[in-house]
Amino acid sequence: MSAVQSPALDGAQDTETTEELLTLNFGPHHPATHGVLRLLVTLQGEVVRDIKPIVGYVHTGIEKTAEDKAYWKVIPVIERMDYLSYYFNAMAYCGAVERLLEVEVPPRGQYLRVIHLELNRIASHLIWLGTSALDLGAVSIFLYCLRERELILDLFEMSSGARMHTRYFQVGGVIEDIPAGFERKLREFLEIMPKRADEYGAILNSNEIVLQRLRGTCPLDSETLLSLGVTGPLLRAAGNPWDLRKADPYSSYDHFQFKIPVGTVGDNYDRFAVRLAEIYESVKIIEQAIDGLPEGPYITEDRKVALPPRHELATSMEALIHHFKLVTEGFRVPPGEVYNPIESPRGELGCYVRSDGSSKPARVHMRDPSFVNLQALAHMSRGSYIADMIATTAMLDPILGGIDR
Amino acid sequence: MPDATGLELLAQDLGDAALETVYFRERATLMVDPGQIRTVLMTLRAKGYGFLASVHGVDHYPEEPRLGVVYELLDMSRVDRITVKLRVPTDAATVASVTADWPTADHQEREVYDMFGVVFEGHPDLRRILMPEDYEGHPQRRDFPIGGEPVIFTRDESKWLEARE
Numbered sequence: 001m002s003a004v005q006s007p008a009l010d011g012a013q014d015t016e017t018t019e020e021l022l023t024l025n026f027g028p029h030h031p032a033t034h035g036v037l038r039l040l041v042t043l044q045g046e047v048v049r050d051i052k053p054i055v056g057y058v059h060t061g062i063e064k065t066a067e068d069k070a071y072w073k074v075i076p077v078i079e080r081m082d083y084l085s086y087y088f089n090a091m092a093y094c095g096a097v098e099r100l101l102e103v104e105v106p107p108r109g110q111y112l113r114v115i116h117l118e119l120n121r122i123a124s125h126l127i128w129l130g131t132s133a134l135d136l137g138a139v140s141i142f143l144y145c146l147r148e149r150e151l152i153l154d155l156f157e158m159s160s161g162a163r164m165h166t167r168y169f170q171v172g173g174v175i176e177d178i179p180a181g182f183e184r185k186l187r188e189f190l191e192i193m194p195k196r197a198d199e200y201g202a203i204l205n206s207n208e209i210v211l212q213r214l215r216g217t218c219p220l221d222s223e224t225l226l227s228l229g230v231t232g233p234l235l236r237a238a239g240n241p242w243d244l245r246k247a248d249p250y251s252s253y254d255h256f257q258f259k260i261p262v263g264t265v266g267d268n269y270d271r272f273a274v275r276l277a278e279i280y281e282s283v284k285i286i287e288q289a290i291d292g293l294p295e296g297p298y299i300t301e302d303r304k305v306a307l308p309p310r311h312e313l314a315t316s317m318e319a320l321i322h323h324f325k326l327v328t329e330g331f332r333v334p335p336g337e338v339y340n341p342i343e344s345p346r347g348e349l350g351c352y353v354r355s356d357g358s359s360k361p362a363r364v365h366m367r368d369p370s371f372v373n374l375q376a377l378a379h380m381s382r383g384s385y386i387a388d389m390i391a392t393t394a395m396l397d398p399i400l401g402g403i404d405r
Numbered sequence: 406m407p408d409a410t411g412l413e414l415l416a417q418d419l420g421d422a423a424l425e426t427v428y429f430r431e432r433a434t435l436m437v438d439p440g441q442i443r444t445v446l447m448t449l450r451a452k453g454y455g456f457l458a459s460v461h462g463v464d465h466y467p468e469e470p471r472l473g474v475v476y477e478l479l480d481m482s483r484v485d486r487i488t489v490k491l492r493v494p495t496d497a498a499t500v501a502s503v504t505a506d507w508p509t510a511d512h513q514e515r516e517v518y519d520m521f522g523v524v525f526e527g528h529p530d531l532r533r534i535l536m537p538e539d540y541e542g543h544p545q546r547r548d549f550p551i552g553g554e555p556v557i558f559t560r561d562e563s564k565w566l567e568a569r570e
Contacts, residue, residue: 056534056537059536061544064551068551100430226455226456227507229457229507229508247484248484336429337463337475338430338432339432339486339488341477352463362463363545365461365463367477371512371513372513375511
C-alpha cells in the first residue's frame with residue numbers, strides 16, 4: 001500500500017477509467033472505528049477523496065450531569081468521559097477546582113498522582129497498540145498488550161479498590177495512601193514493562209505487512225496539525241516537541257528527568273514509534289517518582305475541602321461536623337472560571353470550570369483531545385487508499401467516550 | 406500567562422474591542438465585543454498567540470447577556486495563555502465564525518451551536534454535532550431541565566414518533 005507514494009498516487013489515478021465518486025458509510029458499528037464512530041467516506045475507486053465524521057452516538061450528557069452534582073461527586077462521572085484515561089480526566093478537573101479554591105496539593109499527593117497518571121498513560125497506550133495492531137492484521141500483539149495492562153489494573157486495584165474509574169484523585173490530593181506491598185509490586189512491573197515493550201517493538205518492526213501499511217502513509221506536517229488544533233503524540237510525530245508536562249509543568253512534573261520522543265515526517269510509522277517510545281519514558285518517570293516519594297500527607301489538610309481522617313471522627317466533634325458538611329452539601333467554591341490544561345495520552349486535555357459560588361459547578365467543559373484531533377482524519381487520509389485510512393484511524397487513537405462525552 | 410500589566414497593555418492595543426479585563430488566579434481573560442471577535446483573534450495571533458486550544462460555550466443564566474463563548478489562545482514559544490471571552494443575549498445569539506482563520510474551531514463551534522444555540526455566521530457546515538439532528542432545544546443551557554428525556558427503543562419507535570406528532 002505504501003509502496004505507492006502520495007504524489008505518484010495521483011498519477012496512478014489518471015489511468016483509472018472511473019471518475020465516479022462513491023459515498024461509503026463506514027460504521028458506526030465497525031471494529032476498525034475504535035468505538036461508535038461513523039465516517040462518511042467519499043471514494044474514487046479505492047482512493048479516499050473526503051471524509052465526514054459523524055459523532056454523538058454515545059453522547060451521555062456528562063457535562064450537563066456534572067452541573068447537578070456537588071464538586072466532589074462530579075469526579076466519578078467525569079472519569080467516564082475518556083474511558084481509557086480516567087486518571088487524566090480526574091486530574092484536569094481536580095486541578096481546575098484546586099485552582100479555583102487556591103488549594104495546594106501536598107508533595108506526596110502530587111507524586112502519587114504522577115505515578116498513577118503515568119501508569120494510566122502506559123495502560124492507554126497498550127490498548128491503543130493492541131487494537132491498532134489488530135487493525136493492521138497482527139493479532140497476537142493484542143493479547144500481549146492486554147496481558148501487561150492487566151498488571152497495571154492490578155496496581156490500580158491495590159491503591160484504590162477499583163480497576164477502572166477508580167475515583168482515586170480527589171480535590172486536594174488522592175483519597176488514600178498507597179498500601180503496603182504496592183511499591184514492591186510496582187517495581188516488579190517497572191522491571192517487566194520495558195522488556196515487554198522491547199518485545200512489541202521487535203514483533204512489529206519485523207512484520208513486513210505492518211511496516212508496509214505504516215511507513216510513508218498519510219503524513220501531515222506540524223503546521224497543518226497546529227492549525228487543526230492537534231496536540232499530543234500526533235503532533236510530536238510530526239517533529240514538534242510540544243508536551244505540556246515539559247512546557248508548563250503541573251503536579252511536580254518538573255522534578256523528573258524524561259525525554260519527549262519526536263518523529264520526523266509525521267507518517268503513521270512515526271505516530272506508532274512515538275507512542276511506543278513514550279511507554280519507556282513513562283516507566284522512567286514512575287521510577288523516579290517512587291524513588292523520591294516524599295513523606296507527609298497525601299491530601300490537603302484543609303478540612304473545608306478534604307474529608308478528615310477516619311480516626312478523628314471518633315474523638316473530634318469538629319471533624320464530625322466537617323465530615324457531615326462535606327458529605328451532605330460539599331464544599332463551596334469561590335465564583336470565577338478557570339481553564340486547566342494537562343497532557344493526556346492523546347493531547348491537551350483541558351477542563352473549564354465555572355463556579356457561581358455554590359457547591360455545584362455552574363459549567364464543566366472538557367476540551368477533549370480526541371474530539372479536536374478527529375478533524376485531522378480527513379486531512380490525513382485525503383488522496384490515500386481506503387486501507388491506509390483504516391491504519392490512520394487506528395494511529396489517530398480516537399476514544400469515542402471522550403469525543404461524545 | 407501575561408501578568409496583570411501585560412493584560413492591560415494587550416487590552417489597550419485592542420482599543421474599543423476590549424470591553425473588560427479579568428485577572429483571576431493568575432489567568433488572564435479579555436472580555437471583547439462580539440462583533441469584532443475575528444479581528445481580535447487575528448490581532449492576538451499577530452502577537453504570538455498562534456494556537457487556538459479550545460472554543461467552548463457557557464451560560465450565565467440568569468444574568469444578561471446570557472450566553473458566552475470562550476476562546477483559549479496559546480502562545481507555544483512563550484508558553485503563555487490568554488482567554489478571550491464574549492457574551493451575547495439569547496435573542497440575538499449570533500457570532501462571526503472563526504473557522505476560516507482557525508480550522509480547529511470547526512467541530513467546537515458546532516458543539517457550542519448544538520449545546521447553547523449560538524449561531525456562528527460564516528461557518529461552512531453548522532449542524533448539530535452531538536445531539537440527534539431532529540433534536541429540539543439546546544441542552545446545556547441552564548434553564549434546560551435535566552431528566553424527562555424519553556428513552557427510545559427500536560421496538561417502540563413508532564409509538565414515540567406518533568406521540569411527538
